[in-house]
Amino acid sequence: MFIVRTGTVDLRIGETLLETVEQGGIFGELALVDPAPRSATAVAGPGCTLVLVDAAAFGDLVRKVPGLALEVMRVMARRLRRTNPTA
Numbered sequence: 001m002f003i004v005r006t007g008t009v010d011l012r013i014g015e016t017l018l019e020t021v022e023q024g025g026i027f028g029e030l031a032l033v034d035p036a037p038r039s040a041t042a043v044a045g046p047g048c049t050l051v052l053v054d055a056a057a058f059g060d061l062v063r064k065v066p067g068l069a070l071e072v073m074r075v076m077a078r079r080l081r082r083t084n085p086t087a
Helices: 055-066 068-083
Strands: 003-006 009-013 016-021 042-045 049-052
Touching: 016 068, 055 068
Parallel strands: none
Antiparallel strands: 003 049, 009 016, 009 042
16 A cells, blocks of 8 residues: 655546545555455656555554554545445
């Protein structure tokens, strides 16, 4: 998972823009729970910097801040709802 530290990241499938993730936002969170191939491409904007949160670091963070897991699930749910109106 990545946290956008500065700048923006566009999430795309082909030429279709799914979302622009801004400073403080996350992407790649699905990889923490499912090792399947990525469903979208991330394109960093100018001046973008990221913070990598690997599975071990995520586990440590969730033990320290249990609410983080719920927030990550909320992000996943919002993205699912946007891509599938019946979800």
